[in-house]
Amino acid sequence: xxxxxxTTRRKAIYAAIPLVIFILSRIRYSGLFxxxxxxxxxxxxxxxxSITTLGFRFERDKIASYLFYTFMGFLLLMLVLIVDIYLRRxxxxxxxxxxxxxxxxxEFVDQILFVAGPEEVFYRGYLMxxxxxxxxxxTGLFSSSFLFGLEHFLSxxxxxxxxxxxxxxxxxxxxxxxxxxxxxxxxxxxIFPSLISHITQNLFGYGIVAxxxxx
Numbered sequence: 217x218x219x220x221x222x223t224t225r226r227k228a229i230y231a232a233i234p235l236v237i238f239i240l241s242r243i244r245y246s247g248l249f250x251x252x253x254x255x256x257x258x259x260x261x262x263x264x265x266s267i268t269t270l271g272f273r274f275e276r277d278k279i280a281s282y283l284f285y286t287f288m289g290f291l292l293l294m295l296v297l298i299v300d301i302y303l304r305r306x307x308x309x310x311x312x313x314x315x316x317x318x319x320x321x322x323e324f325v326d327q328i329l330f331v332a333g334p335e336e337v338f339y340r341g342y343l344m345x346x347x348x349x350x351x352x353x354x355t356g357l358f359s360s361s362f363l364f365g366l367e368h369f370l371s372x373x374x375x376x377x378x379x380x381x382x383x384x385x386x387x388x389x390x391x392x393x394x395x396x397x398x399x400x401x402x403x404x405x406x407i408f409p410s411l412i413s414h415i416t417q418n419l420f421g422y423g424i425v426a427x428x429x430x431x
Contacts, residue, residue, distance in 0.1 A: 251334035255342035270341035271407030282409050289400040290413040296392050297421050298428060300385070305429075314426035316419070323419060332414040339364045339394065340401040340410055357398040365391025
């Protein structure tokens, strides 16, 4: 096996190990905090790279860019959510609960440690960048977004008992959201715009939709 094959195989393993664990964790148990750590451990100890390669970077001269892509990403995410809920209510005649979290402070911590934080570090900071370096930025963006949607489909179908159509809807919406998050990351080279918009939508999205749709 030549050096190129060895490098390719190593990169595939780096992507596959945390991906398999991540998907299984959403099906079997809630251990997503580990996925704040797994990419960092791989980057530091195996790849011998800085965590800035995972998007943990903040440059003062790029604050305007960070704010712009955070805001634009959030608007696009809200558009996806509004369309989804409108179709569910108007076409599917579904009663959609648009109430927010019972405790915003607790939900914020949960988002950081167990939901948006691990998802952004893993899918955008780690998987998208590594696949992008390996197969190109477009492939990195679409493959990570597809797997982001797949993971949401699997967790809803196997863990939460959604019907097939419901799980597919969640998976499709997650894939589209993944494209938005990935676009933010690729434009800024920072994890913070996608992380902030991700958390903000998860915390306040339903409340904003309720206000817009007059629910």
